[in-house]
Amino acid sequence: MKLATWNVNSLRVRLEQVLQWSAAAAPVLLALQETKLPDAAFPEQALANLGWHVLYAGQPAYNGVALLARRPIELITCKLPGFEDVQRRLLAARLDDLAIVNVYVPNGQAVGSDKYRYKLAWLKTLTTFLHTLLSEYDQVVVLGDFNIAPEDRDVYDPKAWEGSVLVSPPEREAFHALVELGFSDSFRLFEQPANSYSWWNYRQGGFRRNRGLRIDHILLSRPLAERCQSAGIDTTPRGWPRPSDHAPVSTELDI
């Protein structure tokens, strides 16, 4: 079964693209970030009419996460335990025997800023939460927009980006600590094209020139990594008119 994640940068604007892409790619589960919708405005009926089971945690204008699934999904939590926050950035749910954790990790804005400290604190609390979840579930998927490019090969110009937000050593260490709980970055389980990215700046012809970062990830716990068949980034929707700045990322599991 295929699992996918996509930061849509406004579900209101991108709903048609989500429907078009998911019809063609046929994921069993699609995690969305930056829906930018209050719950009252979530297009639940339109999605239900197309056979999607949905969970969502939104707020007006900012953030917002959702899960679309072809089978029933059961909410685990939409709050990061131990982190007092109004920002809707996490949605954990059960799909069959899998625990699914959809994350929209804070951007961090600039190294040393309040938002950067918030990002690192959020990641630390997420790591604690995942540690607990791994004691309860064997099959755990953590997917979403991590706002971290784990290695230099995930950055189009590592020299220019060195030390800045999204690539700074503390962020990469936080990502590494999370992975070290017992996950694999599904993308790197396979041979991949050089210069593979999941986000490109709207400015400066970022996509046309492939000046991007790989910051959207699907992490699999060991039993799932062993059953992972493929992983990739579908850049097609990034080339559509009025695209999200992120591309959908997916992985195929033999379960």
Next chain:
DNA sequence: ATGGCCTGCAACGCAGGA
């Protein structure tokens, strides 16, 4: 060399993203 985009909200400019 510089800055060049997009979204939502609310008000015609801003905050925020990455």
